[in-house]
Amino acid sequence: MESISFHGNNDRIQVGINHGSINNSVSPGYDWQRFLSRTNPVEDKKALKRKKGGPAPGTCEWVLRTEEITAWLGSEPTVGPESQPTQVLWLHGNPGTGKSIMAVYLAEELAATFSNTDGGTLAYFFCDSGFDTRNTAISVIKGLLYQLVEQHAKLLDYLLPKYHARGAELFASFDALWEIFITMMADENTGRKYCIIDALDECDRESQDTLLQQLEETFRSPNVSPNVRILVTSRPYPEIRESLQIFPNKDLASFPQRQKDVNIFIEEKVNFLAKRKKYTDKVKGQIREILQDKADGTFLWIGLACGELKDIPSSSVVRTLQRIPKGLTSLYTKLLEAALKDSESTGNDFRHLLSCVVVSSRPLTVLELAEACQLYQEEEDLETRLQFTHEYIESCRLMVIIQDEKVLLLHKSIKDFLVGTGSSNFIQELEAHARLAYRCVDLLIAQSRDANQSRSGFSVYATYGWANHARMAESSFTVQCSQAEFFEVDSPCREWWLRRVRAEYGFETLPTRFSIFHVAAEWGICALVDHAAELGAQKSDRECFRVDVNCVNHSGKTPLEHAAGSRWPNIVNALLKRGGMVTTEVVKAAAGNWFYGEAVMALLLDRCGDQITITDEVVKAAAGNEENGKTVMALLLDRCGDQITITDEVVKAAAGNGGNGEAVVALLLDRCGDQITITDEVVKAAAGNWFYGEAVMALLLDRCRDLITISDEVVSTIAGAFNDKIMTQLLDRRGDQITITDEVVSTIAGAFNDKIMTQLLDRRGDQITITDEVVKAAAGNEGEWRSSDGTPP
Template sequence: MDRSGLPSTGGPSVNRHGDGPQNITTGTGNQLPGANFNGPVQFNTTPAQDHSNHATAVRAKLHITPYRDRKDINPDRVPGTCDWFVSHDRFLEWRDFQSSRLLWVSADPGCGKSVLAKYLVDSVLPSTESRTVCYFFFKDGFEDQTNVVIALCCILHQLFARKRELLDPVLDRFVSGGENFTTSFSELWQILLDVAKDKNAGEIVCLLDAIDECKEEGWSQLAEALCKLYKSGTASSFNLKFLLTTRPYSTICRGLRPLDIPGLPAIRLSGESDDEMAKISREIGLFIKARVQDVGARLGLTEKQQGVLLQQLMRVPNRTYLWVHLTLDFIENSKEKEVDKDKILEITSQLPKTVDEAYDRILSKSRDLERAKKMLHIILAAARPLTLQEMDLALAILGGRQSYNELDVKAEGILREDVRGICGLFVTTIDSKLYLLHQTAREFLVGKVGISPGQDTPRPLKWKYSLQPQESHRILANICIQHLLFDEFETHPLGENTSVSQYAEGHILLDYSAKNWATHVRFLPVESQKAMTELILKICDTSSRRFATWFSIYWTNNNTAFPTGFTTLMAASYFGMETAVKRLRMKDGSHLDSRDYTHQRSALSWAAGNGFEVVVRLLIKIPGFSRATLKCWRRRNDRVNAADKYGRTPLTYAVWSGSTAVVELLTKAGSNVDSRDEIGGTPLSYAVCNGHEAIVELLLKTGTEVDAVDDISKDLLISAAKKGDEAVVGLLIRTGKVDINAQDDEGATALHWVAKNGHKEVLSLLLKSAANVEAKDIWGKTPLVRAIEGGSVKGIQLLLDEGVEMNYTYLSSPLMGAVLYGNEIAVRLLLEKGALPDFENGAGDSALSLARKGRNGAIIELLESYGNRS
């Protein structure tokens, strides 16, 4: 059986103690009454400092993306442009309105909506004492600029940075929400509304540019929230204004123009009347004149020659800012070495009439058309923008390079010029990463079903609709697979003395290939995948060192322990490689029931956990009827109900993945819907907690019953915390539906249990989610006390690093507790964090006197040394 010999990254060891209340005794056996050492006395920080720390942490968490930099990527407006808009009656009415109002700015591609938005933020609507202007610029191609939740985080960050006092009333909601407050649209939206109602809020303006480039789900949420706000009538009681710029898509029109909101203010940047269109035309003329002067200065044109060029450009109807930008770049980069009047007339006599024509001209001028096509395929299909170095390697792999030794490493400046020569202005470089110039560039290139390249244009355009998404993904899939087959990953693999991040940084494109090859393959039709089967099996060969290398890099995205003992079938199943799984199943079915060493999960379990329906079907498929049919049925039943080391079956993981199709397959194959894992969770309880209504309905058809959602969530959270189950705790926190501070019958929260048992990863997760570090159980013990009681050094360290206060009472202190338990390391940690060694309880005992009674020499010496310092 082929197994990967990767090093284990198992979780921390657990120091377990009894779960009930314990009396603390002195070393002489005398019980110290009431020694639960809890109380309200402060340690290093005051409540005001804690409040300030929480506020700072919240603001930092909200600053998810460099929104200012993304705004400033857009060019400044040319003086004189945008004036018609800022003097428009509808804009002025919206600006001067004394309560909430929405203004929708509709703009055709290339009309300058982002330049206008930047001008509004920087110059027209500056923040003042009474007005706070917040903004977010959506942009397709930037992963963090297409998410409406990230947009709300950035809006709130700007708002709280400007008026910090607005955060105070809602701070507790952020803290109690933990990690979830940056992932929940509903929570963030409600907080924005509540903040706007604050008497100190003043006027709040939210400018959202290019919302058509927001992910569809996010736009739907935003449109629904806006319509609800303005339909309810509550918007008139506060001054929260929105200005949205977007293309005039019908879906957006319908979203923003419900019947209940008649007369929604809107301005169309291309104009709605002859007067407006004349103003816009004059402004574009100003833009053309300014750009001609810039180009003329660079080309050394005389004033007369600039006049000829300006005249020729002004003759073209239906001009847009994007068209001017592209056309002048086309002229500036013409091959003519000397440009006179006649040459200008010759060049401008065939100017592109549209943006599409300009795009086609730019790409048709490429010095290497084939290389340009490959580069564009890669940019279109890439899961994230590639760097210049990554693109260079990707193209080299397409050219037949099979190792890093065969590469001619070029300086970044040379690569930048190379991209410019191949793709012209069509591709732009920002922070060494490659992007298409404009969203219209992607729309120009990507083919539509049933339309041939250039078919729907008045004149033939070679490049329009010339690239098909499947071909783009096929090219990137081949690049990634060929890259992972480089000899270096077999001969010089990731070693024990090299960190995963260091190895990835030292091998260009490896991080991308390891994490995205399977995504590109799965995008392809089955016939295309069949052609790659041999190569897929080769990189999924778990007996190879190259697999151990790239899989380790891939797993850095995963928050569970690294799975050692993977078989090739498990790898192919995990990544949803159906043709490879079919080949392996036909070749040797003996591995169907093999388990990995770390989690004891089968290939079926891994496939179900990732929601791969076809692979699951292959793995539970039963051969045709024969004398062995009954035996096969029993074997399949055993397979679908095989539990891993946590007691979880493939059905449980299918529920976690949210795949209704896989859940249905497994239930039909005989999965036990009532199976319980080690913390008492069932497939149904997880479905309920995650809010998977379709899966809940499917499972309920089996006749099983379900308790209340809150009870299920609380029981699962507490049980997972006791076991240190990071996966389940993380799962429950991400749902946003569990009370992180729910208490069990002992009054203990999840944080109490993980602190006591020393589950470092889960403790960190709970602390990041703002679990209450001062919560007390029925005996008055805080999580810190439980950590000391359980002898959990890791728990104590994490809690102290979090700034948890050390409480002193009439009877005791945390330091005394550590002394009584004889935990020298805990004593040292507490002293280093400022615990008072000389504090005396009501009985006149100090930590030092208790240590002397217990005759613990090391602790006595430690306490005496700290006592002398004071």
């Protein structure tokens, strides 16, 4: 990895000589690395291999010689069958057919090849529905960015300025992160980049749709860099096929070499069993034939079937294998029936255990699961409790495994089976979420009563987990009588929980005076809105203000204002039904809602349109909305156009929009061009737009040429913003209006903007005078970047 040293008194970041991970000293406000590294894809790959086993010796090797992989690795973006661009490749297959093992093989082989030949850079991400850090679109991109930066420190140049401009907010925006990702991937100085995204179908549905839409939009463009290559594996769900069929794609089962891999895998399993159970050659041959007949190319079925044979004597093994049904669903049914039969209890504890494993937002440890399911809690000795729980988990008959003391489903298809129709809904998912929420609240109540009680691992999970499970339970969650004290209007127990929440990462700024309505709004728990409203109806007039749906927290926000800017549109509707008042601040929050701005704004207009006034602040919030700006603005113009005036401040907000500035500005010019004046402030906002500044400036120059004056102040702003591309654009298109003043040169020197300084010296050197002020500005720059040998860049 390249090294960068900072000389002088730089208080933001120091990157020294790195061998492996980046070691940085960053002030708390600029700790960008912690936002990228919630999960480490390299460690995730190792854990996946331990869980599923790596490729059997002699398998998967053929994939590197296939036409599809050869074209994907090719030196130039070619056109495949039916004019499909080969920069994206989709490999798909049914559950258990070895997609992830193939992805592991490719990741390891390509990483080794690129390391030895310097032929490219590889990044990968293994999605997993069981981890909340590995099943979202933002997590995928952050994991890929983390690996790219680890391998090429120079790529930080695309990240750090944007992070310094926007802080932690940057890492909540998929569009902003995707823009950085594609720019890093396209960087010519660091060569070709290859990314593998495994098990896309394990992302939540919203993230899945986001990634698919972005892949389509990005790679349909003829301008995408040939340096960018992405391979996706997933199940062939219709919604995934609809998006990815425009790219080269292949069913893994259709490769003729795949059957050879299946036979090798069977041989490995049979030899292992034969050595353990001392099979004769005849028995070995019979087992081999039955496995080949029933496996149907499914590695997972082979592994599970052989797992069922490990304790069967050789005299019975053939009969046992013959009784194991074909197909994963039939096999899971048999395993489930056997586990229920072997269970010492009525089966409710077994169902509860599986339910917790299925719906938990991250894998629980063995002890956490014991506490969640209240297994062996009467056993005070932790070692004994742990042993008993291990034994109970083993009764799940291969559906659940223990890895690194965490309890995991063996495969996602098991979750699909347990919550789907194949098992007659053995687990009701909404009820499972509700039950886990109740258990979490019970634990929090007990701990709030006893300050000396130790804080167990599951209590940490309960702190943030109960509210999320309550939301996901939907109508299955109701306030239990036994938990009334937690949900009272004035609840010391809930206030104790809120203090604990504020100590957790990401909730430090949660306001005080946070009512039960605010809790409902923050976490999207509709059932709490109805509960709180009913509590209010029971209070006297004197007490009623304490449970008013329009009460404000310490920051002055009502629950509805809080909800209007949240990820949970349903909670907005619930609060409106209970009398939530639609103020200007509520409408403004909806207009600026990154996640569901259009949906929430449409809901407010449908329900309360005659009460709503679209102020300049509301329109500004829509114009600056970095995720939904265009759609929210279009909705406002369609539904409330007669109330809207496009002021300079609105245009400025659109020009500086770092998520979709070009689209919002284009919309305003198309729909309201006669109202728009392009002031210096608008041009400066475009110049300072790190993500879309170049595109916005080009749009303004094309559409508003006669309205734009490039003042000295604008040029100084561009010089100080490190945006050499915009400077090039202006010099090329409006060079006759640009004067390089002493102030501009001083600004460049003070910012140590070597690219712009070099550009101006090359193109306008005769206009530049190095005055004392310029020298002082350069001398005062203590954040000078130098290369690893100490020389200036």
